[in-house]
Amino acid sequence: MSRGDAVEASAPAGQEAWRELAQQLRVDSVRCSDAVGSGHPTSSLSAADLMAVLLAGHLRYNFEEPDYPGNDHLIFSKGHASPLLYAMFRAAGAIDDEELLTNRQFGSRLQGHPTPVIPWVDVATGSLGQGLPIAVGLAMAAKRPLDAPFHTWCVVGDSETAEGSVWEAFARAGHEKLDNITAIVDVNRLGQRGPTELQWDTAAYAKRIEAFGWRAIVIDGHNIEEIDSALTDAVADGRPTAIVARTVKGQGVSFIADKDGWHGKALAGEDKDKALAEIGDNPSRTFPVPAPRKWKGPELKTGKPEFKTYTDPVATRKAYGEALVALGDAREDVVVLDAEVSNSTHSEDFRAAHEDRFFEMYIAEQQMVAAAVGMQVVDLVPFSSTFAAFLTRAYDFIRMAAVSQANIRLSGSHAGVSIGPDGPSQMALEDLSMMRAVHGSTVLYPSDANQAAQLVGAMAELDGISYMRTTREKTALLYPAGEQFPIGGSKVVRSSDGDVATVVGAGITLHEAVKAADEGAKIRIVDAYSVKPIDGAGIAESVKATGGNLIVVEDHWPEGGIGDALLASFAEIGFTDFKLKHLAVRDMPTSGKPAELLDAAGISAKQIAEAAKGLAG
Secondary structure, three states: OOOOOOEOOOOOOOHHHHHHHHHHHHHHHHHHHHHHOOOOHHHHHHOHHHHHHHHHHHOOOOOOOOOOOOOOEEEEOOHHHHHHHHHHHHHOOOOOHHHHOOOOOOOOOOOOOOOOOOOOOOOOOOOOOOHHHHHHHHHHHHHHHHOOOOOEEEEEEOHHHHOHHHHHHHHHHHHHOOOOEEEEEEEOOEOOOOEOOOOOOHHHHHHHHHOOOOEEEEEEOOOHHHHHHHHHHHOOOOOOEEEEEEOOOOOOOOOOOOOOOOOOOOOOHHHHHHHHHHHOOOOOEOOOOOOOOOOOOOOOOEOOOOOOOOOOOEOHHHHHHHHHHHHHHHEOOEEEEEOOOHHHHOOHHHHHHOHHHEEEOOOOHHHHHHHHHHHHHOOOEEEEEEEHHHHHHHHHHHHHHHHOOOOEEEEEEOOOHHHOOOOHHHOOOOHHHHHHOOOOOEEEOOOOHHHHHHHHHHHHOOOOEEEEEOOOOOEOOOOOOOOOOOOOOOEEEEOOOOOOEEEEEOOHHHHHHHHHHHOOOOEEEEEOOEEEOOOHHHHHHHHHHOOOEEEEEOOOOOOOOHHHHHHHHHHHHOOOOOEEEEEOOOOOOOOOOHHHHHHHHOOOHHHHHHHHHHHHO
């Protein structure tokens, strides 16, 4: 019988079966890496015993129904060990041997690192340090508001514990007392280029982890009995638990075990044959997996929100917070996270109304975004907010959220020089560029309170990553309550037959354009509230109507903001007959009053009027 011939009869239960499964996982990790000539078999071999006992003894999961609410969740934070994960899917009968051997090949859903293209994968991993923070988000969602019985397991590599985000996750789970999460730390000593920081000092790992309020269980990661005992204890302690497992990289293959220089290398040719002979190349079989707990999940109310009507100037950040309250009133699936600035972002309004669905993440922006990704896995609708400048710290998590096909909503307040005396460290002059670059993202920039409320409602319905830039200062009302703002649209705010130029702006610069018009500038003013997708065709019509004269004015660096978005759109539709004046922040700002800083940056009403005169000749 060839190895590709599956033995579908279930293996006998118990520890001997787990030992057989561990060897099968090792063999299949070697085979699927060899089939494509690349991958990480050594990192897979070290955790094979751990995953064998977890899969066949403790992971409660129905592979035939991956969306079943009672399923446990398994996050492979060390995503480079994907051969092991795919071997687990083979052992569970979720994929066959033929698909296993397509690992890393073009067109296969078994990519080099796991992604949710695979139905048993919740999130994309591979950028190290992200899996545990996401798992914490899942565990928090299970605690509240879902009150769910599932357990979240996360496999963490020892190398990635050098990432600060891992310790943000340990801190958050410890503070929240999440007894429904278990981290399995694979301490195999070797990283990509040599030994890790702590090597096999499992006592040091345990001491650090316990300092964050976790229980740490140190075990021999190749001792089946110790693994089983630790996994059993992990779900019965009342605290988050970390299993610190001392393992050997390349375990099971003597000539590569604990040998440097084998990271990321497939075993091929004679090396593969020697390895399989040493492990024991028997036909793959399927193993029974424990059934999930019976749980259908709560029926969460999802009604239509009734947003507040604004008649006086209000900051869009305040309107954001009040719109979240309306959303929370109407929809029980809406959750809100903030990074200890909720009194500035105004997500504190949601906290006051729906405290059970508000999550204070403190100043840990990576953990905040990761938790949102975890929460959307179980169909919650997360909104995360902080100062726009500080989202840059979490950018890797945002781009990976796109790889995860995650649906999360981000809000960045206090953006641009218009925030005033706080100075450039707080000004977020690159956030539009950053968020536009995320695959499939939507970028919104409201200019008044009524518009902000409507766009918050739209964000709740959007797929992918959406971002709203809000303004610190109060702004006058431009739109009546109930006005609609389609994603991808724009609005003409002012126009007349005598207009000599079209001014495109959003947020604070739109109000500067209105001031310029009020003071006599003959300009057509267009609100580009949807920065991505931007309404290139609609804005082009306004530019044509004003003699081809275009002024883009934005409280942002010139790179990657509204101007670049609009030019890219014009290029796509073939519109080239225009003259452009791009007003943007070009010099490093300082502290000052908002009006002083807008004028110093060249984006005030005065400079808009001068630009219009210049274009008109």
